[in-house]
Amino acid sequence: MSLDVLSSKAACCLALSSARVGNALIELSVSRILSIAALINSSGFTCLVFKASTACSAVILISSFISIPHNWLRIYSLLQDYKKRCTLRAVVYEGPNKLSIKERETPTPKQGEALVKVTANGICGSDIHGYTGETGRRVPGMIMGHEFVGTIADIGPNTEYPEGWHDQSQYAVNPVMSDGICDFCKAGLNHHCRNRLIFGVSPSVVGAFSDYVIAPIQNLISIGDKVDPEWGALVEPMSVGYHAAKRAGIGPGEPLLVIGAGPIGTAVVLAARRLGTGPVIVSEPNPERRDRIAALDVTAIDPINDDLPARVKDLCGDLGAQFVIDAVGSSRTLADSLSLCSPRGTMVLLGMHEPTLSFDSYALSVAERHLVGSFCYTAEEFKETAEWVATAPRELEGFISTRVGYGQISERFALQGKGEDLSLKVVFTPHSDN
Template identity: 35%
Template sequence: MTSIDRQRVSVLLGTEDLAVEDRPVPAVDPGDVLVRVAAVGVCGSDVHYYRHGRIGDFVVEEPLVLGHELSGTIEAVGDGVDPARVGERVAVEPQRPCHRCAQCLAGRYNLCPHMRFYATPPIDGAFAEFVTIESEFAHTLPDAVSFEAGALLEPLSVGIAAVRKAGIVPGSSVLIAGAGPIGIICAQAARAFGASHIVVSDLVPERRERALSFGATETVDPTVVSVASDLPPFDAFIDASGAPRAVADGIRAVGPAGAAVLVGLGNSEMTLPVEHIQNLEVTVTGIFRYTGTWSVAIELVASGQVDLDSLVTGRFGLDEVRDALESDTDPESLKSVVYPGGIPAGGAHLQSGT
């Protein structure tokens, strides 16, 4: 066990109310590892909990530690875990399924009804110096993958889950609504899976321009171009905006036997073009997190097929979590990263295993 028994943690006490607290380092249960957190990406869900105190049925009713996109170094291991793993650089898959329910046994552990997911009430997340996770969910990082990229393997896993659901194969065409972090990552994932025509739709010119650097072959302004009538039909549509009109128009842009995948957090109910869905046999589905994506994500980054380091536009210490959460108001911001142990000198994005 590590000789350190106390840690600093950023805690959400209420809506837009944060504090840094001193807490015990968590005990390491059998089968678990203790991870010294290096980098934590800021997700839209963290921002939503910070501003609104809830996402759907998940309500913050007591102090909560945010953050679920993380990497770090194994500090200690529990019984049953190889002690040689101490010192290993890892990316954490931030979920604890039960491993016993029907969904887990069917290989869909992301749908486990007993899931304990980081930074989802009441489970604490990773804006902390240390966390624990089951050993199999601490994925070894090769030296070529930085700590920042390791943290962003979590949103990349969302992108991989989306393009898998969308049926992307070499030569596919795909429309992606939204050029925020998830839309950009979905574009990169689609390119890595072989899509040859990747159109990203967004209202903001700067975001459209940036999308062209991250996998998009074309961008459109949805106020000028109708994706449903001005463009050829797509094999797939991925919504990363949550906007009702973008969802409806995107589904209409899908050709026969295509797929529409809803990723963005939007209204709990929307009006969909049912006649188009029925007549063209369009498959409409959502994704809820991911299953079995980390090995693919690591390979895509290590091989250079996906660039995550360049997504980082802001770096913050544990005392600056408020600034990190509010950085989304800056149109130049794409992805912010929190360093619970302090931002390394000389450029955080260069902190790899070499």
């Protein structure tokens, strides 16, 4: 519904109320005339009319008092909603370790775009590392947020709603925008588009730590109506894990070693399950995260206090793991990957914990191991993952551990930035009271 339509509705409502008041006054006047006539002529017939008109006046009077305030409240509510939609709140990244809440004018969608009312937006590890200034992947003044789900509040001119849309339909938004015409896009690799932009990552694109955000309508992927709407915010990180598993080239029944049991490591494990991979071994030093991942029927190993190489050999064979996915991305975890991956095996570097890594290059070259990078996902993988999330998979229960609104988001970023909050997934819910 456009804002123009909304304001028209408010005006109609106001006019309707005025008309009701007018009608009531006219009816009251008619009743009073009849009452006066009754006083002049006190015949039996007129007496009946008098009684009827008096009763009628009373009913109209009472109903007017009931209906008028009701309508005024409705108008007030519509005007408040209209005002809210003219101005949005957003979480602005001001520089290392500093966020602020600011009001901005709500943008109007252009052709091919939708104004998305954000239901939930996940806080990504990359947001946290950008917030602390470690990676330099966030620029002061920008609005972050790329793991989001929402409803359509408005669409641009000459633009059609997605098939099956209704005003409560929830859409996971693919944050990767591409031109659709370059060689990569034509090859189905739109995440390498020459003109790629990513919500809340590319400084020029406003992200979803906000009440509303503009998105190309083709990037909106339905999550159906069987699933908790907030789960739509999980489509993006789950797609990251799915793409990494595909980059590894693992197949059903093949063993996989995953390094790290944070949100992305967990997404890799869930993707491996979708692909029938197994057994899956996870290396994770944090006991809380280890216990949590072990609940997904994987073997969780402490790389510091357990004999990780021996456990990997037990489960994968003497040569080590044929497939390793590093969901951390530090020099230490890359060293683990190299020592635990079998000759000619494949290691996927997915985590981005450190921008520069050093490693034993001979361990890569002499054993002819493959080191493969993984970033984002294709549009098709995002869609497949949204379809999977729409089935409400049991494994996603409990994945969202914490919800915060404008009142708590700065504190939550600070805690995560200091490493004092190991929640699996925190989501920002801008329209909640948190």
